[in-house]
Amino acid sequence: MVRDVGDTPIRARSLAKSYGLLPVLRGIDLDVERGECLALLGANGAGKSTLLRLLAGVSRASKGELALFGASCHPDRPPADVLARVGFVGHEPLVYRDLTPRQNLDFFAQLYSVGASAAERAERIGRAIESVRLERHADREVRTLSRGTLQRLALARASLHDPELLLLDEPFTGLDAPGRERFTQSLATLHRTGTTIAMVSHDFTEVTALATRAVVLRGGRIAADLSPVPPLAELNEQYRTLVDDGSRNVGHRS
Numbered sequence: 356m357v358r359d360v361g362d363t364p365i366r367a368r369s370l371a372k373s374y375g376l377l378p379v380l381r382g383i384d385l386d387v388e389r390g391e392c393l394a395l396l397g398a399n400g401a402g403k404s405t406l407l408r409l410l411a412g413v414s415r416a417s418k419g420e421l422a423l424f425g426a427s428c429h430p431d432r433p434p435a436d437v438l439a440r441v442g443f444v445g446h447e448p449l450v451y452r453d454l455t456p457r458q459n460l461d462f463f464a465q466l467y468s469v470g471a472s473a474a475e476r477a478e479r480i481g482r483a484i485e486s487v488r489l490e491r492h493a494d495r496e497v498r499t500l501s502r503g504t505l506q507r508l509a510l511a512r513a514s515l516h517d518p519e520l521l522l523l524d525e526p527f528t529g530l531d532a533p534g535r536e537r538f539t540q541s542l543a544t545l546h547r548t549g550t551t552i553a554m555v556s557h558d559f560t561e562v563t564a565l566a567t568r569a570v571v572l573r574g575g576r577i578a579a580d581l582s583p584v585p586p587l588a589e590l591n592e593q594y595r596t597l598v599d600d601g602s603r604n605v606g607h608r609s
Contacts, residue, residue, distance in 0.1 A: 362425035364389055364520045364551045365410060370419035370429075371575075372405050379405045381575035382419065389519075392542075392552040394562040394584070397572035398598050403555040404524050406572070410553065411443040411522050423520070439467065442513035442521045446528075448505045449512065452498040456489055456508045459497065460515055467516035483511040487541045503534030510541055514550070521545060523554040527561050539564055559594075563587045571597050 365387035372380040380402045387393050395403045408414040409421060412433040421428045426437045433441075450459045460480045463469075470476030484493050487507040492500055497508065506526060514521060526542075527535050539561055546552055546565070556562050562569060568582040571594060578597045584590065 363387070363422075364424060365553065366420075366422045366425075368420040370406075370409065370421055371417050372402070372409060372414070373417045379575055380409075380416075383575075383577060385570065385577065387551060387553060389551055390546075390549060392546050392565055392567045393554070394566035394569040395553065395555045395572065396557075396559075396562070396569055396594060397578075401572040401598075402575040403572055407522050407524050407553065407555050408445075410520075411441060411445075412438050413443070413445070439516065440519045442516070442518035444506075444509045444513045444521075444523045444526055446524055448497075448509035450497055450505070450508055453496060455494045455496060456484065456500075456511070457493045459508065460484070460511060463512050463515055469516050479515065483515050486514075486544065487511045488537055501534075502529040503531060503538070506530060506534070506538060507541065510538065514545060518550065520551045520553070523552070523556075525555055525557065527556060527558040535561060559587055559590055563590060573598050 363386060365385065367383050367385045370380060370383040371378065383406060395406060397403050405414065409416050410423070412428065415432065416429045419429065423433055423437050424440060426434055428437070451462070454462070457480060460483055461476065464476045464480055470479050484490060487510055489504065489507055489511065492504050497505070500508070510526070526538060530538060542552065542565055563584055563586060566584045568580070569584045569590070570577055571579040571581070579593065581593070585593065
């Protein structure tokens with residue numbers, strides 16, 4: 356069943372972020388409507404990860420307005436009830452390496468009050484493990500897992516509480532071809548059930564497979580807003596033109 360998430364998940368107006376005297380975001384106007392899968396693209400230093408961290412409540416804007424689900428998130432941190440509607444996968448999986456995936460998910464399930472009873476919580480954890488195909492690794496210590504398996508665990512952790520908005524920063528980095536395929540399938544399943552997704556990625560193959568919209572950042576500003584996302588070859592060409600970076604083929608995974 357597709358969920359009705361109510362208010363617009365993301366609305367930013369003149370959003371800016373500086374670190375000391377260094378401006379990173381220079382005035383972002385962006386609406387992300389429910390059910391979208393948005394890809395944030397751009398060269399290194401364009402402000403993609405900074406924007407995602409603002410949306411996740413990990414960092415605060417220097418100027419401008421940001422609202423998540425209609426609730427103002429600037430200058431203060433997003434309210435707890437709003438953050439409970441958001442899942443975030445950053446560069447680190449944010450799990451405990453001495454625990455197993457099942458134990459990690461049980462910890463986060465209790466943190467988010469997932470399940471009315473221990474039995475219901477265990478059932479939800481089991482479904483989360485199955486959804487990212489972690490059954491074979493569910494009871495191994497996290498420290499023994501591969502990068503790809505850790506990424507899938509991070510996705511299970513971030514989606515365990517059924518967030519309406521899922522934010523992902525370079526989720527395909529370090530994954531081999533089978534790992535990318537499994538991760539893409541998991542994201543596609545979440546998107547089909549109504550989860551709004553915003554992801555930073557350099558992997559244009561996966562972007563064209565998943566995203567309904569692509570925003571290209573250049574110098575801390577939006578250089579293009581592409582909807583629908585064009586085919587891979589056309590996206591490569593438009594991207595090179597927009598960022599003036601002909602030094603690499605952006606269709607290559609990085």
